[in-house]
Amino acid sequence: MEPNFSLLLTVIGSIIALFIFFYILPINLWFTAQLSGVRVSLLNLFLMRLRKVSPSLVVNAMITSTKAGLNLTSNDIETHYLAGGNVNNVIKALISADKANIPLDFKLATAIDLAGRDVFDAVQLSVNPRVINTPPVAAVAKDGIQLIAKARVTVRANINQLVGGAGEETILARVGEGIVTTIGSALNHKEVLENPDRISKTVLDKGLDSGTAFEILSIDIADIDIGENIGAKLQTDQAEADLKVANARAEERRAMAVASEQEMRSKAQEARAKVIEAEAQLPLAMADAFRSGNLGIMDYYKMQNLKSDTDMRDSIAKPGPGKGKQG
Numbered sequence: 001m002e003p004n005f006s007l008l009l010t011v012i013g014s015i016i017a018l019f020i021f022f023y024i025l026p027i028n029l030w031f032t033a034q035l036s037g038v039r040v041s042l043l044n045l046f047l048m049r050l051r052k053v054s055p056s057l058v059v060n061a062m063i064t065s066t067k068a069g070l071n072l073t074s075n076d077i078e079t080h081y082l083a084g085g086n087v088n089n090v091i092k093a094l095i096s097a098d099k100a101n102i103p104l105d106f107k108l109a110t111a112i113d114l115a116g117r118d119v120f121d122a123v124q125l126s127v128n129p130r131v132i133n134t135p136p137v138a139a140v141a142k143d144g145i146q147l148i149a150k151a152r153v154t155v156r157a158n159i160n161q162l163v164g165g166a167g168e169e170t171i172l173a174r175v176g177e178g179i180v181t182t183i184g185s186a187l188n189h190k191e192v193l194e195n196p197d198r199i200s201k202t203v204l205d206k207g208l209d210s211g212t213a214f215e216i217l218s219i220d221i222a223d224i225d226i227g228e229n230i231g232a233k234l235q236t237d238q239a240e241a242d243l244k245v246a247n248a249r250a251e252e253r254r255a256m257a258v259a260s261e262q263e264m265r266s267k268a269q270e271a272r273a274k275v276i277e278a279e280a281q282l283p284l285a286m287a288d289a290f291r292s293g294n295l296g297i298m299d300y301y302k303m304q305n306l307k308s309d310t311d312m313r314d315s316i317a318k319p320g321p322g323k324g325k326q327g
Contacts, residue, residue, distance in 0.1 A: 174206075
């Protein structure tokens with residue numbers, strides 16, 4: 001039993017050792033590479049294991065690129081892998097660009113990939129342009145009529161501007177700005193409705209794709225709707241504001257008139273008080289005149305008769321209640 005157990009351990013150990021050996025030295029992968037015309041040494045595959053690089057990924061990428069006629073080295077692919085790039089995506093992008101006669105080298109492709117953009121999608125976008133629909137853009141012509149326009153922007157990727165170039169948001173913002181400028185410069189809204197291509201020509205002439213990752217091929221106005229009469233609305237709002245100002249000024253003048261009236265009443269009351277005060281001094285003056293002999297009793301009676309006569313004439317001159325003019 002013991003010799004059989006030792007033999008079993010030896011066989012298991014040999015299998016494990018062979019597995020480790022073929023894992024460290026992927027002979028089958030090296031053999032596949034040789035058959036595919038890719039020159040890579042076993043030592044290089046062993047060193048890839050030590051550098052924690054997947055030999056199968058590198059070899060398969062080299063096989064694919066070699067079959068496509070691309071001249072790439074294992075060092076190039078390994079460097080991009082260690083930098084955190086997507087090797088398979090870069091290889092597919094290079095092959096697509098080569099077939100479509102788009103100038104794209106490995107250095108630029110890896111730079112685009114490491115910048116966070118999908119380089120394969122960018123190549124596809126260069127071959128098949130994309131249509132971007134703008135949101136509704138509202139603008140007001142000089143006659144005060146609001147127009148709401150929608151546009152379709154056909155773009156394709158600009159490979160050389162993908163690194164550091166602005167994205168779709170910038171394109172949409174610039175197109176919207178161009179639409180607002182064109183409509184705002186029109187004398188009336190009918191000009192824009194009759195010639196919508198005027199917007200496209202004006203916007204295209206501005207070179208809106210400068211500094212972006214795209215090249216604008218065309219701008220087509222999909223729809224133009226008439227919005228509100230902004231001019232009339234502004235005039236109405238201005239008239240309401242003027243009316244409020246006028247009412248406020250009238251109220252101010254009324255308040256000032258009321259205050260002036262109250263002031264005059266106060267002055268009249270003050271004058272009346274002074275008269276009453278003066279009349280209250282009259283009996284005292286008369287008494288003093290009697291004592292000093294300057295006023296006699298007959299003089300007093302004459303003054304009373306004169307006062308009574310004056311009061312009678314005043315009562316006759318005033319019309320009584322219910323009396324009117326007789327014709």
